[in-house]
Amino acid sequence: MNSTYKVRIWSIKPRKNQKGKVTSYGVRWSVDGGAFYESFKVRTQAEGRHADLLSAQRRGEPFDIETGLPRSLVLPRGADMSWYEFACKYVDVKWPNAAATYRRTIAEALTVATPAMLKAGVAKPDDKAIRSVLCKWAFNPKKRRQEDKPADVVNVLRWIERNSLPLDSAMKPDNARALLNAVVTRLDGKPGARTVARQRRMILNNALNFAVERELIDVNPVKPLKWTAPKPSRAIDRRRVANPVQARTLLRAVRKVRRSGPGLYACYAAMYFAALRPEEAVNLRASNLTLPEPTWNGKAGVWENGWGDICIEGAAPHAGKAWTDTGKARDARGLKHRERGEVRHVPCPPELTRILREHLTTYGSDADGRLFRGVRGGEVPLITWNRVWQAARAAALTEEVAATPLAKRPYDLRHAAVSTWLNGGVPATLVAEWAGHSVEVLLEVYAKCLDGQDQLAMRQVQQALGHRDPSGER
16 A cells, blocks of 8 residues: 555534525545545544544555545455455445435344355354344444443454455355345345345445445456346235225224323324425425415304415434434435425325414424424334324224225325325326325336225226216216
């Protein structure tokens, strides 16, 4: 390694757009006069990289002139590096700019791959313990660097370090095939779900491509291996899709679930009437809503609500505290399939306008403008979100219906909403825009009829064939 001790590291510099909003944080340093720069979306990520560089400089480590990195961060050749060490390095490189949910996905993919690169015939810890330690500790940089690890975790990590094969062992055909099989099959040996298998295979390929890029190995040994993905089945099971009567019955049941149900009723309602994703619904702020004032209908003697607008500008998917930079269970992200900062507008039907107004009157919003909170404040816990729905479902449905897939998950409210729009005659292009999908995905996944729609279609066929219905009409 052509290295030097002539290193200069500057302070972190925020970058702002024309409106003065910070868009990124830059880490800049020079090695023997050569300039290096890395940009991060989150300040804590930039601080982590900045701290690594400063620590290496203070330890007196030489910096590589070509890569700009200290010796501890420069990867050696594959014969001198174990698979486990490489996997940890790969995680460290991907971690700063990856979403919290993707960090966890990378860890899960490498967790199932790594046992294929451990020495065979060696007395080892329990397989389940190995997987648990790999995912929760080894492939989570924050946890791996924690000094006060439990003794049993330390013992398993030491065993993995001692018994990991060299990285270049992946070049052997049998080992390459074992790696691929590990990520595309379940623990019981059966084929994995299509989306999971494809994603894990992609991560394995990316990791090995990274090894090639860093000249640790000459070629990616897994890339040329043939693999047939499980038969695709993206279409939603129509048995999951609730019709309007069923959906409203379930929503009313949510309102009766103590203690969290009343405060989350409007959140589930937003998923059904506006087709929001769960991570979008729980992240709604008062500033996202444009709700017209009710008007008095003197003829009918009632107050009427009009159409409003919901501007969705962010999401808060649940990732777990161990995977986020903030230490919170939910990760603040932009909208799915859109550039950060983009928004999506969804019409708010009068019924939802009324529900949201009632929620704001009863519960208001917190200091951040958030509409929905946990019982003790803060973001809605995932366990609460699922518990409320299961309790409502058990209360609203008969035992026989509850045993079916009907509205099994809160996400099925979104499926019902999109199906309702399509069956109501809303053009697919507009439905796709409201739902935040491409038209192709919409027609492939969501074009499902509502429960009971078959009967209407069959009556239409009968009429087309000239048969009369009981009323005598054709």
